Amino acid sequence: MVLIAWIGLGIVGLVAGAFLFYFNRFAVLGNRIDNSLSQIDVQLKRRADLIPNLIETVKGYTKHENAAIKAVTEARKALVSAKGIEGKVKADKGLESALKTIFALAENYPDLKANTNFLELQRELATTEDKVAYSRQYYNDSILAYNDLCKTFPGTFFAGVYHKKAREYLNLQMTESDRKKVDVKF
Amino acid sequence: MNEVKRIDFRDQIARNKRKSFFLMFAVFLVIVVLGYVISKAYEPGLFFIIMIISIIGSISYLLISYYNSDKIALFSVGAKEAKRGEYKQFYDIVEGLTIASGLPMPKLYIMPSRQINAFASGRDPKHSVICVTEGALERLDKKELEGVLAHELGHVESYDIRYMTLIAVMVGIISIISEIFLRSLWFKSGDNNDNKGSIFMIIGIILAILAPIFVFFIQMAISRKREFTADASAVKFTRYPDGLISALKKIGQENQPEKKINKAVAPLFFANPFKEIGSTHPPIQKRVEALERM
Numbered sequence A: 001m002v003l004i005a006w007i008g009l010g011i012v013g014l015v016a017g018a019f020l021f022y023f024n025r026f027a028v029l030g031n032r033i034d035n036s037l038s039q040i041d042v043q044l045k046r047r048a049d050l051i052p053n054l055i056e057t058v059k060g061y062t063k064h065e066n067a068a069i070k071a072v073t074e075a076r077k078a079l080v081s082a083k084g085i086e087g088k089v090k091a092d093k094g095l096e097s098a099l100k101t102i103f104a105l106a107e108n109y110p111d112l113k114a115n116t117n118f119l120e121l122q123r124e125l126a127t128t129e130d131k132v133a134y135s136r137q138y139y140n141d142s143i144l145a146y147n148d149l150c151k152t153f154p155g156t157f158f159a160g161v162y163h164k165k166a167r168e169y170l171n172l173q174m175t176e177s178d179r180k181k182v183d184v185k186f
Numbered sequence B: 001m002n003e004v005k006r007i008d009f010r011d012q013i014a015r016n017k018r019k020s021f022f023l024m025f026a027v028f029l030v031i032v033v034l035g036y037v038i039s040k041a042y043e044p045g046l047f048f049i050i051m052i053i054s055i056i057g058s059i060s061y062l063l064i065s066y067y068n069s070d071k072i073a074l075f076s077v078g079a080k081e082a083k084r085g086e087y088k089q090f091y092d093i094v095e096g097l098t099i100a101s102g103l104p105m106p107k108l109y110i111m112p113s114r115q116i117n118a119f120a121s122g123r124d125p126k127h128s129v130i131c132v133t134e135g136a137l138e139r140l141d142k143k144e145l146e147g148v149l150a151h152e153l154g155h156v157e158s159y160d161i162r163y164m165t166l167i168a169v170m171v172g173i174i175s176i177i178s179e180i181f182l183r184s185l186w187f188k189s190g191d192n193n194d195n196k197g198s199i200f201m202i203i204g205i206i207l208a209i210l211a212p213i214f215v216f217f218i219q220m221a222i223s224r225k226r227e228f229t230a231d232a233s234a235v236k237f238t239r240y241p242d243g244l245i246s247a248l249k250k251i252g253q254e255n256q257p258e259k260k261i262n263k264a265v266a267p268l269f270f271a272n273p274f275k276e277i278g279s280t281h282p283p284i285q286k287r288v289e290a291l292e293r294m
Helices: A002-061 A066-081 A084-108 A110-114 A116-151 A155-161 A176-181 B002-042 B044-076 B088-101 B134-139 B142-157 B160-186 B195-238 B241-254 B263-268 B284-292
Strands: B107-111 B118-122 B128-133
Touching (some): A002 A066, A002 A110, A066 A084, A110 A116, B002 B044, B002 B160, B088 B107, B088 B142, B118 B142, B118 B160, B128 B134, B142 B195, B160 B263
């Protein structure tokens, strides 16, 4: 009798432990997704904040590059006003290609290329672009971990109990209209 | 596939924590036994006092080395803190990698050496340090440096740093203690002539010789597999094995053995600071092959 009671108690303990463990796993992995999402946002905002400074520096050295400068300003505006993380990441793609034009143009202006402020901004923008890529990678990794937990046994059982569903990856398929927006005219 | 990998990884962390605990416990026992042997060999009358001293001493030694192992390792290679303004690229790369790995930002250090090398240390990811040589910063390009630093972050993430630094620091001290003991024997001959004393003296000598060798072998066995795992983590963070491969090849071609580095801290490093034979690291060629298969 005593033995059966102990075994029963052990089983109850194990089940309760499993419920607790999975509750915490879902909470931890869910938080990780939210944090990595806000990390992408932080890096994109940092990029947008760097642009006005860059424009000022470039304007001081160039005369006939208004189209390129305007394209960057427009792309920045698109980034700042973009809604949702997918829209923002797409807008950042546009900003990146507009910036490429500016940096290519800088080759024609030796004074600009030698300007420490300009070099610093160029480095900083490249770094933030790396960080955006890394934070997107971590975001997708976090989703992968979360979805693995949701879709494998016994996690799939607890996902049902706690009403947790697999989450979506970042969908960055560029549509035709997105692509047109970022065109740079000369 | 990925799920399996992730669970393995959590196992690895648990294993490292467990091993660190057992290592500290074993070191505690070794010190107490050494204290016992030394007291029997020299002054049987002071047995209890020596035992109490060695127990208190070993516990405080364990606590001090647990909380300061990273500082001891950094001090022993003459590293100094990297200033953010001076080493921008170093900071940029590590910041990017901490985002990719979700790890907290480690403290960054520079050590003076022409070699291309790096190591990570600390007791957990929140108290971690990464140190690179001046040579690595000068001679590696951005992608290569990124690979090397991602490898070091791999050691941080898996708690290798705790176990490896503890081993390095504790081995260092044990070998120093037994060296002192051995050396003092040369000046003590003739004082202790009864049989009982000399038996303990022999045991003492044997222990003193064996202790560092014993730990040296543990050290070798542990760090070889870890390098492959950390290489794999580096690829997981950067998604770019070529940077790490090219850094390893550069090290294989250019690195000269470094004489200034203490043997005890060698396993911490990215690449073996000495020669390949009897080394604490797998051969570079093997690591490159494993990376090329990824």
